[in-house]
Amino acid sequence: MLAFIAKRVLSLIPVIVVVAIVVFMLLRLSPGDPAVVIAGDNADAAAIERIRVSLGLDQPLVTQFFIWAGSLLQGDLGISIFSKIPVTDLILQRLEPTVSLALTTLFFAVVIAVPLGTIAGATAGSWLDRSLMLVSVLGFSIPAFVLGYCLIYVFSLQLRILPVQGFSSIRQGIGPFLSTIALPTMTMGLAYLVLIARITRASVLEMMGEDFIRTARAKGVKERIVVTRHALRNSAIPILTVIGIGVALLISGVVVIETVFNIPGVGRLVVDAILKRDYPVIQGIILMFSGTYVLINLAIDIGYAFLDPRVRY
Amino acid sequence: MTNLASPPLASVSTKRWPPPFLLHPSVFIGGLLVTMIILVAVLAPLLGTVDPSRIAPSMRLKPPSELAWFGTDLYGRDVYSRAIYGARSSILIGLCVAAAALIGGVAIGLVTGYFRWVDAVVMRIMDGLMAIPTFLLAIALVSLTRANVATVIVALTIPEIPRVVRLVRSVVLTVREEPFVEAAKTVGTSTPKLLWRHILPSTTAPLMVLGTYICASAILIEAGLSFLGTGLPPEIPSWGNMISEGRTFFQVAPRLVFLPSLFLALTVLGINLLGDGLRDTLDPRIAKRM
Numbered sequence: 156m157l158a159f160i161a162k163r164v165l166s167l168i169p170v171i172v173v174v175a176i177v178v179f180m181l182l183r184l185s186p187g188d189p190a191v192v193i194a195g196d197n198a199d200a201a202a203i204e205r206i207r208v209s210l211g212l213d214q215p216l217v218t219q220f221f222i223w224a225g226s227l228l229q230g231d232l233g234i235s236i237f238s239k240i241p242v243t244d245l246i247l248q249r250l251e252p253t254v255s256l257a258l259t260t261l262f263f264a265v266v267i268a269v270p271l272g273t274i275a276g277a278t279a280g281s282w283l284d285r286s287l288m289l290v291s292v293l294g295f296s297i298p299a300f301v302l303g304y305c306l307i308y309v310f311s312l313q314l315r316i317l318p319v320q321g322f323s324s325i326r327q328g329i330g331p332f333l334s335t336i337a338l339p340t341m342t343m344g345l346a347y348l349v350l351i352a353r354i355t356r357a358s359v360l361e362m363m364g365e366d367f368i369r370t371a372r373a374k375g376v377k378e379r380i381v382v383t384r385h386a387l388r389n390s391a392i393p394i395l396t397v398i399g400i401g402v403a404l405l406i407s408g409v410v411v412i413e414t415v416f417n418i419p420g421v422g423r424l425v426v427d428a429i430l431k432r433d434y435p436v437i438q439g440i441i442l443m444f445s446g447t448y449v450l451i452n453l454a455i456d457i458g459y460a461f462l463d464p465r466v467r468y
Numbered sequence: 469m470t471n472l473a474s475p476p477l478a479s480v481s482t483k484r485w486p487p488p489f490l491l492h493p494s495v496f497i498g499g500l501l502v503t504m505i506i507l508v509a510v511l512a513p514l515l516g517t518v519d520p521s522r523i524a525p526s527m528r529l530k531p532p533s534e535l536a537w538f539g540t541d542l543y544g545r546d547v548y549s550r551a552i553y554g555a556r557s558s559i560l561i562g563l564c565v566a567a568a569a570l571i572g573g574v575a576i577g578l579v580t581g582y583f584r585w586v587d588a589v590v591m592r593i594m595d596g597l598m599a600i601p602t603f604l605l606a607i608a609l610v611s612l613t614r615a616n617v618a619t620v621i622v623a624l625t626i627p628e629i630p631r632v633v634r635l636v637r638s639v640v641l642t643v644r645e646e647p648f649v650e651a652a653k654t655v656g657t658s659t660p661k662l663l664w665r666h667i668l669p670s671t672t673a674p675l676m677v678l679g680t681y682i683c684a685s686a687i688l689i690e691a692g693l694s695f696l697g698t699g700l701p702p703e704i705p706s707w708g709n710m711i712s713e714g715r716t717f718f719q720v721a722p723r724l725v726f727l728p729s730l731f732l733a734l735t736v737l738g739i740n741l742l743g744d745g746l747r748d749t750l751d752p753r754i755a756k757r758m
């Protein structure tokens with residue numbers, strides 16, 4: 156078991172190194188001299204030179220990379236060009252709305268998708284199954300921001316039951332929190348939901364054809380138990396895998412959805428940074444999101460090994 | 469076995485028209501939608517449109533009328549014409565990104581799948597690129613330069629290449645061990661010819677399917693970038709730009725957002741249906757590779 160975990164963790168090192176190189180190159184490839192950008196419009200040549208030396212920009216590229224990677228390992232993501240605040244602090248300030256939204260979306264999608272996909276898979280060909288497949292193609296085709304505006308139109312402008320925009324922290328009461336986060340959650344959740352439902356359906360359907368299902372039925376096990384205990388349980392691995400892969404959808408989702416609903420989270424922070432070309436902030440957020448994605452998928456990989464001893468090959 | 473009269477030879481010819489896969493409902497509906505959007509893009513000047521960039525300050529935010537079928541936007545430009553011309557940007561970007569990602573991915577995938585020594589290095593790079601969520605990588609790449617059609621295409625292609633490489637590599641790894649490849653090697657076929665003539669053809673069916681998904685994803689991401697104000701410059705009519713400009717007036721004139729959204733969703737739906745249909749009809753094994 157320990158050997159398995161160690162192997163998985165070690166296999167991440169090249170991935171993380173490549174991500175770091177790509178993100179590092181992003182700043183170096185950006186137009187203009189970073190020292191000039193950081194110094195601002197009114198700086199003289201001496202000030203620019205000072206910044207260049209203090210940032211190590213006079214060193215060879217490889218040396219620069221190691222200096223940068225070294226401070227990265229100490230949790231230092233650099234300083235924002237515009238606000239002069241450390242990037243780590245900027246991200247931490249904006250983390251709460253984004254994490255709240257990601258968690259409610261995860262909950263919303265999984266709680267609906269898994270039962271729906273299971274029933275569809277167990278009753279393949281039924282009207283429910285067919286409509287799920289239809290909705291799933293639609294769910295992949297409607298861009299999140301378009302869906303967001305449709306929901307705002309119906310729930311906020313026509314029915315007037317939910318606020319148009321904004322975010323209210325859970326610490327200010329559960330009511331305002333739920334009413335502001337409901338529409339963003341549904342908007343972001345649809346694509347994730349249909350993705351999970353599709354995989355759940357496919358793997359439950361595959362399990363339903365297995366011998367152990369026939370055996371269970373022959374023993375006289377109730378159909379409901381056959382589906383949940385035997386078919387669904389054995390589908391746990393593909394379902395967990397797709398939940399992990401789908402985190403990429405959530406990350407793209409927050410970037411767009413936080414703009415649609417005016418939520419002051421990390422997604423909005425990265426969009427603002429890109430519009431202002433604040434490269435240290437862009438780099439820091441890409442690293443944070445990619446790191447989260449990689450670690451969640453690592454956790455799921457290790458989770459398999461606990462769930463299913465056959466995985467430890 | 470009662471009817472022994474065999475049908476005339478011509479009708480058993482292998483070239484049947486229409487080929488059976490076209491009759492699959494997804495392929496049919498998806499193909500129809502895609503054909504229509506391509507026609508709209510090509511025939512844009514003939515579809516009752518006016519110049520999509522013509523600014524008319526006296527006509528700002530007018531409701532639909534006989535002159536402007538879907539009204540006008542903030543600058544008095546005709547919303548209908550902009551939506552029709554917007555098809556051009558989306559289709560162009562979708563097709564170019566799909567083509568570029570397939571060509572790049574096939575080249576890298578063939579080489580890495582076939583030569584073991586390149587494999588380890590290239591696949592680690594691909595794994596690293598795939599660890600950065602597609603949308604984020606695209607938006608970061610666009611931020612490096614002034615966005616125009618060419619840079620958006622490059623920025624959307626790079627994140628898609630690893631998916632193509634993985635697929636091609638997985639096909640090459642299985643085909644490489646097949647007897648016909650052994651046979652070709654034995655008679656002294658050169659490596660480039662072996663890759664091109666004997667291994668590449670096995671990848672065409674799954675690549676067609678992946679190509680449609682990349683095209684759909686590129687159109688969605690481009691719209692997302694333009695929506696955030698980091699995609700195509702605002703003077704190019706594109707659905708993402710229209711939604712982005714229209715969202716400020718969403719409460720007074722939701723049509724500014726809904727018309728381009730409808731075009732966008734129908735286009736992506738058509739391409740996705742086509743892809744799903746091709747996946748189901750071309751080769752049932754493809755689904756496992758995707």
